[in-house]
Amino acid sequence: MEPVDLSKRLQLSFYQRDTQLVARELLGKLLVRRVGDELRVGRIVEVEAYLGPQDLAAHSSKGLTKRTRVLFGPAGHAYVYLVYGMYWCLNVVTEAEGSGTAVLLRALEPVRGIGARTQGPGLLCRALGIDGELNGQDLTSEELHQVDAPLADPALIVAKSRIGVEYAKEWARLPLRFYLAGNPYVSRS
DNA sequence: ACTTAGATGTGA
DNA sequence: CACATCTAAGTA
Numbered sequence: 001m002e003p004v005d006l007s008k009r010l011q012l013s014f015y016q017r018d019t020q021l022v023a024r025e026l027l028g029k030l031l032v033r034r035v036g037d038e039l040r041v042g043r044i045v046e047v048e049a050y051l052g053p054q055d056l057a058a059h060s061s062k063g064l065t066k067r068t069r070v071l072f073g074p075a076g077h078a079y080v081y082l083v084y085g086m087y088w089c090l091n092v093v094t095e096a097e098g099s100g101t102a103v104l105l106r107a108l109e110p111v112r113g114i115g116a117r118t119q120g121p122g123l124l125c126r127a128l129g130i131d132g133e134l135n136g137q138d139l140t141s142e143e144l145h146q147v148d149a150p151l152a153d154p155a156l157i158v159a160k161s162r163i164g165v166e167y168a169k170e171w172a173r174l175p176l177r178f179y180l181a182g183n184p185y186v187s188r189s
Numbered sequence: 190a191c192t193t194a195g196a197t198g199t200g201a
Numbered sequence: 202c203a204c205a206t207c208t209a210a211g212t213a
Contacts, residue, residue, distance in 0.1 A: 048206070057206070059199095067199060084207050085196030091206080104206055122207050164206055187207095 004041060004111055006032060008148035009140060015075035019094045019101040023049040023178050026092070028151030031108060033128040034143050040128050042108030042118055043149070046179035046186045048162045050091070052100045057168035060100025070136045072100050078144060080125070080135040087122025088131050092139055092146075106163075106177075109185040120187040156181045163188070 010029065015022060026044050033040045050058035059068050059081070071079045071093060079091040079102050091102040108118040108127075116127035125131065130144070137144050159175035166172050179186045 050206075059206080062200065065200075081206085082196095082198060083205060085198070085205085087207050089206060106206085120207070162206070167204085 001112065004030070005149070006030065006041070006147050010146045010148055011140060012074075012076040015092060015094050015139070016096065017094065019049045019051055019103060020176065022092070022094045023047045023103045023176070024157060026103060026105070026146070027157060027178060027180055028149055030111065030147040030149050031105065031128070032145050032147055033130065035129045038113060040114050041112040042114055042124075042128070043111055044105060044107075044146075045109050045183045046105075046107035046119075046177070048104040048106060048178070049176040050102050050104060051176070052095075055168070056171045057162060057165035058100065058102070060102075068100065071102055072098055073136070076139045078130075078134050078137040078139055080130060080132055080137075082132060083122070088125040089121040090125055090130050090134075107179070107185050107187045109183065119185050156183075 026047050029044050031042050053060045060071050064072050074097045075094050077093045079093050080088055083089050091104045093102050095101045106121045108124055114127055118124045118127045139145055158179055158181045160177050161173050162177045
């Protein structure tokens with residue numbers, strides 16, 4: 001097993017910044033999930049930024065509801081929701097409380113303890129055992145957190161339009177999906 | 190490449 | 202009621 005430094009856990013201040021910046025900087029970082037005494041670790045290779053109530057692709061564009069309560073809450077917490085009745089999606093809440101901004105984690109490169117596919121937001125959650133129970137979870141917690149790690153080559157970051165948001169009019173076209181070019185674990189090229 | 194099914198919570 | 206930050210399986 002290759003050595004991995006899990007000591008530098010990302011703090012709340014990391015998340016309390018511009019959403020697109022957080023999205024870009026999350027590439028290469030490690031997502032750590034603890035299930036019982038088992039650790040599952042993956043390197044983030046694909047994310048999407050959701051920019052708040054004015055962003056028609058963001059759930060916060062529907063306003064503050066029972067579902068979006070966590071999304072409008074403080075940064076550094078997990079916004080987890082069910083999509084298409086079958087798959088869970090994990091987002092990290094960003095910026096100031098009330099901003100309704102978040103970054104969707106779309107794909108991981110397996111690092112340790114991951115035995116299932118992680119290319120795509122639904123598969124990622126299934127592989128890590130993430131469901132609605134973790135909605136609102138503090139992302140600096142033992143159960144679920146992220147760890148700083150160097151990104152070998154920042155020039156590999158590509159920005160394209162987000163997936164599955166065609167209904168969002170002009171917002172659907174903005175380059176808010178970020179991924180590592182050529183990485184085989186990205187959900188689509 | 191395109192087509193469709195699958196399951197269910199959410200908001201209108 | 203229509204649709205959703207998706208995936209798998211089918212046809213070609």
